[in-house]
Amino acid sequence: MADSTLVSMRGITKTFPGVLANSDVNFEAKKGEIHALLGENGAGKSTLMNILTGLYRPDEGEIWIKGEKVVFRSPKEAIAAGIGMVHQHFRLVQPFTVAENLILGSPRPGRILNMKQVEKEITSISKKFGLEVDPRAKIWQLSVGEQQRVEIIKMLYRGADILILDEPTAVLTPQEVKELFKTLRMMADEGRAVIIITHKLHEVMAVADRVTVLRGGKYIGTVNKKETTKQELTKMMVGRExxxxxxxxxxxxxxxxxxxxxxxxxxxxxxxxxxxxxxxxxxxxxxxxxxxxxxxxxxxxxxxxxxxxxxxxxxxxxxxxxxxxxxxxxxxxxVAHIPEDRLGMGLVPSLGAVENIMLKEYRKKEMNKGLFLNHKLLKKKTGELIEEFGVKTASIDSPVKLMSGGNLQRLLIAREISCQxxxxxxxxxxxxxxxxxxxxxxxxxxxxxxxxxxxxxxxxxxxxxxxxxxxxxxxxxxxxxxxxxxxxxxxxxxxxxxxxxxxxxxxx
Amino acid sequence: MSVPQIAKKEQGFRVTLEKRGTTPYLIHFLVPVSSVVAALLVGAIFLKATGHSPLEIYAMMFNGAFGSMYGISETIVKAIPLMLTGLGVSIAFRMLLWNIGAEGQLYMGAFAASWVALFAPDMPGYIMLPLMFIAGFLGGALWGLLPAIPRAFLGVNETITTLMLNYVAILWVDYLVYGPWKDPKGFNFPLTAPFRDSASLPTFGNSRVHLGLLFALAAVVIVYVLLKHTRWGYEIRIIGESQNAARYAGMNIGKNILLVMLLSGGLAGLAGMAEVSGITHRLQHGISSGYGYTAIIIAWLSKLNPWAIIIVSFLFGGLLVGGFSIQTSGLPSATVFMLQGLILFFVLGGEILTRYRIKLQRGRK
Missing domain, CATH: 3.40.50.300 (P-loop containing nucleotide triphosphate hydrolases)
Structure with missing residues (x-):
């Protein structure tokens, strides 16, 4: 392994009940580079980085940091190994000052706090990387862009040399994005590895050195930015020819x-x-x-x-x-709606087929007998729809969450179409x-x-x-x-x- | 799902919790039952430590509550308000509305019913009792509506507001019975003048079991039918299961929050009406011995099932009556509240076993 490789993840597989989030994924980041991790929502980018930061444990695969094989049992161990992550939702204590947030959870200041010393260090970090922020300001007084700077300083203060930023530009104005990219470049030039998680192609083209693409939890490939185009990346992200x-x-x-x-x-x-x-x-x-x-x-x-x-x-x-x-x-x-999130929105997972089929029509007069729901009719209708749309289910009373994805979608579409x-x-x-x-x-x-x-x-x-x-x-x-x-x-x-x-x- | 371990050098077991795909029906029954048993076991340690024989005490409690016709009738008397408040709480819990305010709603129901009884005393029973019934329901319902409004429109956490309103309701009743409504002939005790007979609920035989029992049983049936067989009940169930799906299906969540809290509070209010009209025959300080709080345990133990609430309320009524009968042995009746607390503690703790299973894994610690 070359000396310049800081992170190497090999054959990472991670499953959650019913979901294969990462399947045999490889990832590598070198000293001095900005590496973009590209993929659509749900491609497995965040899972992979959560494994790197010790939040999840991989089911299979190895992680090597600076040439040594590691097994992180907690995020604390990952931090100790020099890995820092700026999450999409900042993890800052709003009523605390910048300096107070920085020392939170950090062993560095020791038992007796010397806030002046901490503040001095913050000022020197922020000067060096153009991350302007007042160490005594309270977090709630800061803009979103400034809060992000605090998060970055926090990583640097903890001595991280592998920096991960999850969708860092989502909350920034175009000017702030420019500033951020400058900072990232400076940090990489100092010998750190900077990893940005993104699904935005133009950002990749603007700032990254190398790009790793994930799709549907699988590793698609790693390319040098100079040798690729937006079109090629789109193809890698979206699917085959x-x-x-x-x-x-x-x-x-x-x-x-x-x-x-x-x-x-x-x-x-x-x-x-x-x-x-x-x-x-x-x-x-x-x-x-x-x-x-x-x-x-x-x-x-x-x-x-x-x-x-x-x-x-x-x-x-x-x-x-x-x-x-x-x-x-x-x-x-x-208007019929086949939503993106089948089980989270379109269907009620713990209820049976009948109660899911009636979700939009239960109000109609013909589905009720006076004050009461006409269970007989609803059951009959459900039976007919299940037959017509070929939904396979153990019984129409068993919770729909037990069905396969295809059957769930058939059931959902059956309901939506039946309203004409x-x-x-x-x-x-x-x-x-x-x-x-x-x-x-x-x-x-x-x-x-x-x-x-x-x-x-x-x-x-x-x-x-x-x-x-x-x-x-x-x-x-x-x-x-x-x-x-x-x-x-x-x-x-x-x-x-x-x-x-x-x-x-x-x-x- | 097997989880391959990367390194297998170290010895020992690792205990992990794994999410269940589905929960077997038996678990839904076994977990609460064994939770109660575990609570009694821990309670036994306390009894032992204070120098009593746990078996003797438990036997004494059982006998007190279920060992005689008198005991059983008293247990039913206690079960009535528990059933009504338990049902009220459970229907709110169905929609994930954490109504902790049944106690206050009970007090306001008692207050409203007493107001009718005290200030329009000349009505015959067949007018008086229905009016008290309606007043009791409305008193509790409006007290339940109060925290529902900020919850529905501003998202204000109802757990805290319903809890705080309990103190307001209890102190309001105290103010009345210590102040303007105090019985001038009551030797300065904190109670109002007794109601006339027309304001008393009929009782069964010569026991203290009163007509409130029928209210409670009827309420169980009504709540069951409502949830299972009506459009509104269907909406309540859907909202409780998945707010997203409810919104997607065009249900008005805010409106349902208001309605459900009205019903939830109303049922607790009925419990208050039944207490003053069936038991105390006057409004007085401390009309409820924490029924509204016990209701939370009952609702949880019953898994929000209306039929189960009948049984669980009866058992908890027995626990209260049994608690009184052990006072002769020198134990404070507060022992019962300790046991109740333990039961809730174990039931809530045991809840995790219905959603997760414990797995022992060989390998690293």
Whole structure:
């Protein structure tokens, strides 16, 4: 092993009940480099880094730090080995000062505190790396950018030479991002290894030396930035070479069903997630939303289903305004929703099939007998739907969490389709499904299109989008980069737009 | 799932907790039962340490509570408020609303019912009792609604607010019985004038078991039917299981918080009404010996199942009655509260075994 290798993780495998989060992943970081760990949400980046920082233990695999094999039993041991991590959510004590936060949990100051000494050290670190911050300021008085600086100083103060930053730019303004990248470069130049976890390609191109790509928990490869392009990285992140099998022979769209005009919305952290989004979906068409996950797709799905507040702009369904309506009003407008999070949102895991099938229709008069639910009818309906959609279940009363992913999705789609929707929002409808289930889901969506439903299909799989969508819109950092007819575009063009260039633009 | 160890040099066992995929039904029954047994065992250590024979004391308690018709009737008397408050608490817990305020809601129900009885005393029983019933329910319901409003609209933690409102309610009743409502003929005791007979709930035979028993049993049936067979009950269950799914299905969570806390408080209020109208026949200091708190243990032990609440309330009623009967042996009746505390402690602690299983692993410590 070369001397310059600080971290080497080999064959790391980690499973959580029912999820293979990392499967035989290799990762290496050298002295003096900025190494980007790239992958979509859920690709296993955070799991891998949580293993490196001692938060999780790998099921299999080895970790070597500075040429020595280590087994971390706790984050404390990882810190002692020189590993420091800045989490996406800062771990700072709000009412404490910067200096007080720094010595928290650190053995360095000894039993008798000399705050002046600590403060002096902070000042010298911050001067050296351009991390300006007042050691006596209380955390709550600081901006998010400043708090991040405190976290970085904290790592340096503890003597970390392997620095991990989880999505460090998510909370920063463009100017702050520039400053941060400068600091990172300085730290690397001093002989540290800097690892940034990200799913943003332009950041990788701007700051990284090498890039390791993960996809679906698997190791895809490590490349030098100089020898790669955004397109190649996109391909590595999103999937294999894509075969086109467009089947848009009978494209006769009708009226506009969904109209979004200048929609702005915030994400859960309160930062803009959708910026002036304009989209329409017509009767009998599938509009595919392409883009690397985490660029506003979830927020888009939630806005059109009434689950997320609209800051400004208008949402029309069948030419009626539905701005900031309750989810119930939107359901009543004939909108079906196949959400991203099947078990967390679309279904109630501990209840049976009947109680999940009735989730949206239990209010209807025909499902009730006066004051009481008509259990007989609901049971009959569930039986019919299970039959029709080929859901395999031990019994209709056993909790649905025992079903496989494919059956869960069939059950969910059965319920949503049975309401005869005019408009369907499908978020990652085949994620994690086997081939048979994927085919079934695609067939159902195409049938609905034929029957005249308007469908918004959000997917990270370009193959799926090219196969199903009549038109494709690309989301990038909350903005629509362009909307194109599927038959008039190529994977390359969509790939460029996914990397941030607008329709018709060339990427440098 | 096997967890391969990287290094196997060191000796010894490692105890790990592993999440269960599913929980067998038997576990749901075994865990609370063995928790109670464990609590009694630990309690036995205390009894032994204070120089008593645990077996003798436990036998004495059992006899006191279940050994005679009188004992059983007294146990039922105690079970009535426990059932009503336990049900109230359990329906709030269903929606993950931690209503710790059943005690205060009981007091406010007692207050409202007494107000009717004291200030409109001339009504005949068939008007008086229904009015007291409604007043008792409303008193508790509104007291439950009070913390529900900030919870529903601002997300204020209801655990703390419901708890604090207990003290307000208890002190309010104290203020009345020590002050303006004090019985002038009561030798300065903290109690109101006795109700007229028209304001007393009928009793069964010559026992103290009163009509409140039917309220409680009817409430069990109503809550069961509500949860299992109505739209509203379905919403309560969905919200309790998954707020995300409830929002996704278009359910109004805020509205349900308000309604459920009204019902939860109302049931506790009924317990208060039943106490003043069936037992004390007047409002007085300390009408509840912590029924509203015991209700939390009952709801938890019953796994929020309405039918189980009947049985568990009866057993806890027995524990209270048994507690009185051991005072002759020189033990303070507070021993019972210690036992109750132990039971809750073990039940909550045992809860983890329904969700996780203990696994011994050879290898590193």
């Amino acid at each position: 894509i075969e086109l099998s467009s089947n848009q022979d009978d494209y006769n769209p009708g009226e506009d069903v969904l109209i979004l005009e200048n929609i702005n919305a915030l994400n859960d952290k309160g930062y803009p997630a959708l910026k002036n989004v304009n989209l329409t979906v017509k009767e009998g068409e599938i509009l595919g939303i392409a883009g690397v996950a985490g660029n506003g797709q979830r927020e888009l799905a939630e806005v059109v289903t009434g689950l997320r507040e609209i800051q400004s702009g208008t949402l029309k369904i069948n030419s009626k305004q539905y701005c900031n309506c309750s989810p119930l009003e939107i359901i009543d407008a004939g 929707p005019k408009f369907i929002v499908a978020s990652y409808p085949v994620r994690g499904l086997d081939v048979g289930a994927i085919e079934a889901v695609h067939r159902i969506l195409l049938e609905q299109r034929k029957a005249g439903a308007a469908i918004l299909l959000i997917s990270e799989d370009l193959e799926e989008i090219f196969a199903l969508a009549d038109r494709i819109a690309v989301l990038y950092e909350g903005e629509v980069m362009g909307v194109i007819r599927t038959s008039e575009t190529t994977v390359e063009e969509i790939g460029l737009m996914m990397a941030g260039s607008r329709e018709g633009e060339k990427v440098s």
